[in-house]
Amino acid sequence: MAILNLFVPKDRKFFPLFEASTLNLVEISNVFYEMLKCNDVQKRKEMTRTIEDLEHVGDKLSHSIFNELNLSFITPFDREDIHALTSAIDNVVDNIHGAAKRIDIYKVEEIDESMVKLGELIRMGSEELHKAVTLLKNNKKTAEISACCVKINTIENHADDVFDMTIGRLFEVEKDAIKLIKIKEILSTMETATDMCEDAANVIQSIIIKHA
Amino acid sequence: MAILNLFVPKDRKFFPLFEASTLNLVEISNVFYEMLKCNDVQKRKEMTRTIEDLEHVGDKLSHSIFNELNLSFITPFDREDIHALTSAIDNVVDNIHGAAKRIDIYKVEEIDESMVKLGELIRMGSEELHKAVTLLKNNKKTAEISACCVKINTIENHADDVFDMTIGRLFEVEKDAIKLIKIKEILSTMETATDMCEDAANVIQSIIIKHA
Amino acid sequence: MAILNLFVPKDRKFFPLFEASTLNLVEISNVFYEMLKCNDVQKRKEMTRTIEDLEHVGDKLSHSIFNELNLSFITPFDREDIHALTSAIDNVVDNIHGAAKRIDIYKVEEIDESMVKLGELIRMGSEELHKAVTLLKNNKKTAEISACCVKINTIENHADDVFDMTIGRLFEVEKDAIKLIKIKEILSTMETATDMCEDAANVIQSIIIKHA
Secondary structure, three states, X not given: OHHHXXXXXXXXXXXXXXXXXXXXXXXXXXXXXXXXXXXXXXXXXXXXXXXXXXXXXXXXXXXXXHHHHHHOOOOOOOHHHHHHXXXXXXXXXXXXXXXXXXXXXXXXXXXXXXXXXXXXXXXXXXXXXXXXXXXXXXXXXXXXXXXXXXXXXXXXXXXXXXXHHHHHHHHHHOOOHHHHHHHHHHHHHHHHHHHHHHHHHHXXXXXXHHOO | OHHHHHHHHHHHHHHXXXXXXXXXXXXXXXXXXXXXXXXXHHHHHHHHHHXXXXXXXXXXXXXXXXXXXXXXXXXXXOHHHHHHHHHHXXXXXXXXXXXXXXXXXXXXXXXXXXXXXXXXXXXXXXXXXXXXXXXXXXXOOHHHHHHHHHHHHHHHHHHHHHHHHHHHHHHHHOOOHHHHHHHHHHHHHHHHHHHHHHHHHHHHHHHHHHHO | OHHHHHHXXXXXXXXXXXXXXXXXXXXXXXXXXXXXXXXXXXXXXXXXXXXXXXXXXXXXXXXXXXXXXXXXXXXXXXXXXXXXXXXXXXXHHHHHHXXXXXXXXXXXXXXXXXXXXXXXXXXXXXXXXXXXXXXXXOOOOHHHHHHHHHHHHHHHHHHHHHHHHHHHHHHHHOOOHHHHHHHHHHHHHHHHHHHHHHHHHHHHHHHHHXXX
């Protein structure tokens, strides 16, 4: 019982921080998706600033998790998994922010249909990640968590296909090299966001295996 | 003796998986090298698909190693080294696949001589890596394993020189920015493949030092 | 007392190696900053070679730390922190070297004012990092070490702003795509150097927290 008491308080610390992190990610991915569907350059600029603010919130949450990790003797799962999951969530956020910032800095006027598609996939992946993290505190939900991870893998594969096809087409039709550089880099940053989401899912799957 | 018995079964799990991984890498690097020497665009497309299939095989092997790692209490060497070695091998494969895919998607018609040279270096590095991994299960072969790692380092330095020289020349002669972007990115992905090979060699050397 | 004796000799090994690493980094960042302020292409070439030599010195120091780590049972702080700090210092050096090499290979004639600014920030960050590492062996200096880390964070934010502004302007004024690719890549490598400096600072802060 004493051991259980030592364990439980940690759960009360880590799980809410993880859930807050992925909830923040869901919010960022929603703002980003709205931004991609918006034609008003000025409004897009404002949404980029919102994403920036939310990124700072995410940084603080990651910082809290790392502090907690350094101060805790007992953790709900392996220290390196907590570290890897936090970093992966952080990387998804960073790449969404990076894509939004580039759209702003590069003064992109028309958002390509493929970007909206990738934005939707990032949003879907973020939601599955939040769902998986929320279920993680209940160690009876292994099958449901696994299903989320499988979905994230499918989403990443889909994003890969959209990216490859779009890049192939871009090199065929876009003769303005500078415009090509801009679009290619934004698409690539978005595709990396889905990769990082898959990284997070892989950490979650390894946590599940260890606790099975 | 009982401890030895606990140890041996693990050897039977990890070493065959590592050997299968690097053997798969050797196969991929061979197909890639043949592809670079092939003038027929259609045949190159087919070889890209073969590389893609072999990459999936590699992914499954990595997945098996990670699963084994999560389920095993005793491992033939440090858990983080198993993880790092698996990831490094995976990264070599990913970068070979990435280079092949770009040649296809970017519709590159003529393969530059420097790409064939880098392809040869990747193939040589992959073979040394496979040799080192195969020797790893015999802890008397330290000198031979070290020799493989030294060779991989030399190969990486050579690839660096080829890359730098080619990029320097490219910026001097290529006036078509879009063509330059394509070639630069393919060369860079190939050079990263040799870096990742060196990363794997570094993990192997640290395993040797710990068990000396 | 016996335990203390076991501990102290390790301190004698790791701390001097860390200090030599960051001192080497400070030297590299100074040569690089001088190089950015130099108008003579030939002299810049020589300085690039000096940076290359110092990078090899850094590689050897990192190698010594990793060897020491593999051979030591007792370390002054967590093994993964020693590994992460060494890698981060190495990454700062690699990115400075990468930027210098590109200036040489791309035959950049005029060094942009923004590059000099970023070079200055890299130099400042390297000095703070060296100061923090030097203080690390004295576990009473927590507040001073923290102050260095905070400064490194501020420097990284400043570098981010310089980079974003410069890239935005570059895409507005530079119509030569090949020239744009060159400058963008050099700036980006420099900005990554400050990111890696921040990574090192984050490792140091987590070491401090654990030993508080």
